[in-house]
Amino acid sequence: MCTVTEPKIDELAAEIDEVGDRAAKTIELGRRGFSIAVLVFVLLIAQLLPWVGEHAGWEVLLGRGGGIPQLFAATSTGIGVFASAVTLVTRRWWLAWVCAAGGWFASVDGMLAIWSQQSSHATGAAGGGPGFGLIVAWIATVALAIYWMRAAFSRS
Secondary structure, three states: OHHHHHHHHHHHHHHHHHHHHHHHOEOOOOHHHHHHHHHHHHHHHHOOOEEEOOEEHHHHHOOOOOHHHHHHHHHHHHHHHHHHHHHHHHOEHHHHHHHHHHHHHHHHHHHHHHHHHHOOOOOOOOOOOEOHHHHHHHHHHHHHHHHHHHHHHHOO
8 A cells, every 4th residue: 555655645746846946946026027017018119219319219229320329229129128028928037137137237228328319429420319219218228127126136
């Protein structure tokens, strides 16, 4: 009788260990996940607004408007939109850290992009002040970085 129940107990123990390992690799986002999704949507809308002169964010991403704004467009789209979407779907803890660190990097890029548009007359580059979309995208990127940092630290 002991030999019949022993394999069942071993299978149950293995299943419990597997569930525990899976739970250790994920995070629970709760309401924070909804806020992150809204900020990703705001970042997508900001891509349609003017960033540099008459160029919208998606045009800056494709190479119009200067190198520094294009770098911010790439990092904010890559981290803020794509990495955030993958992390929201998979709920992987290590991806939350990637989004947190990448979000802060993109935030610094955004600040430099805004600065480059305010001081571009000295270099002769396109500019004359940052567009509304660039400022909205930067604020959304900073907010995403804050939310992802809180999510990454929320796991004990």
